[in-house]
Amino acid sequence: MEHSPISPEITFTHHHSDEEFKRRVRKTTILLSVITIIELAIGLTIYNIHKGENPNAGLVLAFKGMVCILTLAKAYYIVSVFMHLGDEIRNMIMTIVVPLLLFVWFIIAFIYDGNSYKNLRNKYDLHFKETTMPSKHHATETPAEKPGGKE
Amino acid sequence: MSTTATTHQTKWWGGGKSPFNLEYGKLMMWYFLMSDAFTFGAFLISYGSIRFSQNFWPDPNVVFNAFPGAGHANLPLAFVSVMTFILIISSVTMVLAVHAGHKGNKQGVIKWLAWTIVGGLAFLGCQAWEWHHLITGEHATLVDGSIQMFGQTTSHNPWGNIVHDQSALTAALNNTSHENLAALVHSHDNSHAMDALLKMPDTELRGMVNLAEVHIRDKGPVAFGGYFFGITGFHGFHVFSGVIINIVMLIMTQKNIFQNKGHYLMIEKAGLYWHFVDLVWVFVFLCFYLI
Numbered sequence: 001m002e003h004s005p006i007s008p009e010i011t012f013t014h015h016h017s018d019e020e021f022k023r024r025v026r027k028t029t030i031l032l033s034v035i036t037i038i039e040l041a042i043g044l045t046i047y048n049i050h051k052g053e054n055p056n057a058g059l060v061l062a063f064k065g066m067v068c069i070l071t072l073a074k075a076y077y078i079v080s081v082f083m084h085l086g087d088e089i090r091n092m093i094m095t096i097v098v099p100l101l102l103f104v105w106f107i108i109a110f111i112y113d114g115n116s117y118k119n120l121r122n123k124y125d126l127h128f129k130e131t132t133m134p135s136k137h138h139a140t141e142t143p144a145e146k147p148g149g150k151e
Numbered sequence: 152m153s154t155t156a157t158t159h160q161t162k163w164w165g166g167g168k169s170p171f172n173l174e175y176g177k178l179m180m181w182y183f184l185m186s187d188a189f190t191f192g193a194f195l196i197s198y199g200s201i202r203f204s205q206n207f208w209p210d211p212n213v214v215f216n217a218f219p220g221a222g223h224a225n226l227p228l229a230f231v232s233v234m235t236f237i238l239i240i241s242s243v244t245m246v247l248a249v250h251a252g253h254k255g256n257k258q259g260v261i262k263w264l265a266w267t268i269v270g271g272l273a274f275l276g277c278q279a280w281e282w283h284h285l286i287t288g289e290h291a292t293l294v295d296g297s298i299q300m301f302g303q304t305t306s307h308n309p310w311g312n313i314v315h316d317q318s319a320l321t322a323a324l325n326n327t328s329h330e331n332l333a334a335l336v337h338s339h340d341n342s343h344a345m346d347a348l349l350k351m352p353d354t355e356l357r358g359m360v361n362l363a364e365v366h367i368r369d370k371g372p373v374a375f376g377g378y379f380f381g382i383t384g385f386h387g388f389h390v391f392s393g394v395i396i397n398i399v400m401l402i403m404t405q406k407n408i409f410q411n412k413g414h415y416l417m418i419e420k421a422g423l424y425w426h427f428v429d430l431v432w433v434f435v436f437l438c439f440y441l442i
Contacts, residue, residue, distance in 0.1 A: 009169035021250060029243050036235055043228050043441045047212040064442045071437040075430055082246050083426045085181075089163070092171035092178070096185055103192055110196045114203030122206070132206040132372070134312050 028081045035074050042067050180420045184427045187389075191431050194385065195438050198378040209310035209371045211440050214303070217284050231440045234277045235432065241270025242429040249422040252415025257404060260418060264401045267425065271394040278387050282380070291335050291367045293319070297326035298367060300334040305376045311369030320367055324357050332356040339365045379439060386435050389428045396421050 016024070042063050049055050049063075080086035085093055122129045163170040171178055202208050212227035219230070244266040251259025289300040290309035298320075301307045314320060327335070333348040336359045348356065400421045409415045 009174050010172055025243065025246055025250075029239070032239050033236070036232070036239065039437075039441060040228055040232050043212070046441075047210075047227050050210060050212070067437060067441045071433055071441075074433050078242065078426055078430050078433065082242055082429075083423055089170075089172050091163070092173060092181075095171075096181055099185060100188065102189075106192065106196055107199070110200040111203050114200035117204040118206065121204070129206070134207045 024081060028077050031077055032074055035070050039067050039070050042070075174416055177416065177420055177423070180423050184423060187427065188431075191382075191385070191434070194378075194382050195434060198382065198438060201372075201374045201378065205372050205374070207311065207372065209308065209375055211442075214285075214310050215281075215440055217288070219280055228440065230277070230281065231436065234274055234281075235436055237270055237274045237277065238429045238432050241267050241274070242426055244270060245422045245425045249415075249419050252409070252418040255410070255415070257407070257410055260404050260409075260415060261401065264397055264404065264418070268394055268397050268401065271390055271397065271425075274390055275387060275394070278383065278390075282383075285379075289334060289338065291338060291365055292370050293323055293367055294370055296323055297328070298323050298331055298335060299327075300331050300338070303376050303379075305380055306373060308371035308373050308375050309368060310371040310375070314367050314369055317362065320362055323367075324360060329353055329356075332360070335360055335365065382435060383439070386428070386431055389431065393421075393425050393428045396424060 046060055046063050049060055085096065122133075163172070169175075169178075173181075215231055216225050216227040217230065218224065218226045244263045248260050248263035248267060251263055285303040288302050290302070292299050292301060292307075292309040292311070293314050301309055303309060324332070330349070332353055333345065333351070333356060336343070336348055336356055337345050339361060340359060400418055403409060403417065404415075409417060
């Protein structure tokens with residue numbers, strides 16, 4: 001059996017030619033930078049929508065969703081290219097990725113729980129509602145478009 | 152992938168080799184990082200849960216709008232984008248260090264590891280500045296009918312909505328303590344030193360407060376500070392330990408320890424950790440600064 005000189009546990013190593021490696025790293029670096037710049041642009045857009053007269057809550061929500069998707073894309077490139085997970089054996093990838101699927105339930109359940117807690121308190125704890133609900137006369141900062149309202 | 156053909160021919164579970172074709176230490180580093188991802192994930196989800204349980208949450212563009220040396224200029228997202236790029240670039244230099252290690256190029260490893268350490272230290276410096284600015288920068292806040300000046304800490308949050316009710320503010324000024332009045336004037340009027348302001352009588356200080364110019368806010372949810380400092384602090388601690396690990400790797404490389412072993416696998420493991428730190432920042436950046 002052929003063993004890699006690096007370690008007897010490893011039977012082959014990934015050979016990327018220098019040229020191909022450089023091309024991949026350059027491409028990924030540019031991709032990560034471009035995605036970050038787009039994220040920042042969206043962040044500033046959200047800021048400007050907030051400043052406006054009648055912020056559109058749906059639009060803000062859509063932009064925030066876009067930022068989330070872009071972040072996942074960034075995470076994918078970091079893990080797959082920089083950490084070389086994409087080059088590993090499929091079984092190994094699955095032992096990392098499948099447990100992380102718990103996050104799907106984790107995020108939905110806890111965000112839903114927080115939201116439900118807010119609704120219950122607003123219904124039964126009037127002191128909480130009066131002291132924390134942003135007053136309506138702020139034209140520029142209404143509750144619907146605040147980060148706490150929707151993500 | 153070019154390795155697909157090999158995968159089909161090899162009996163991975165036949166014994167005598169690693170079924171995952173990975174060195175033990177590297178595999179365990181992966182599992183450690185997965186568990187660490189759950190730790191960070193739990194923190195961030197807890198933050199999201201609390202945020203959704205509040206009627207009001209501070210706007211990150213209002214909280215994080217300062218830049219070193221720019222005074223009171225309103226520059227939302229500017230400083231944190233610098234921090235983000237520092238981490239991305241230091242991640243790239245780490246990739247190059249690992250690649251130099253693959254080729255057994257000692258000088259290359261030293262060069263790129265050193266740059267990675269510089270990036271890590273730069274990030275920590277930025278974070279120290281940001282924390283210092285948040286904690287010590289005092290903001291006028293309307294609390295229980297009087298105006299108080301405080302920064303963002305784990306027990307105080309000055310980032311509520313701007314108060315537009317002039318009569319409430321005028322009444323609050325009459326209840327405000329001498330020190331807070333002086334600090335309030337000082338926050339938007341630099342023509343007097345703090346010492347001189349403290350010697351003035353309250354009535355004169357009240358006359359100097361320009362309610363049109365100073366933004367007085369309600370207090371915001373206290374949980375914001377705890378989560379921000381807790382999570383960015385935990386991430387900063389990871390950056391710090393990553394820098395320490397990289398320094399150790401640099402010393403070991405310099406002492407030819409890896410060269411004598413014949414491989415630079417340790418650099419790969421340190422590299423995995425460093426990329427993970429960058430990966431976590433991507434999500435911290437999303438949760439605290441963007442949405």
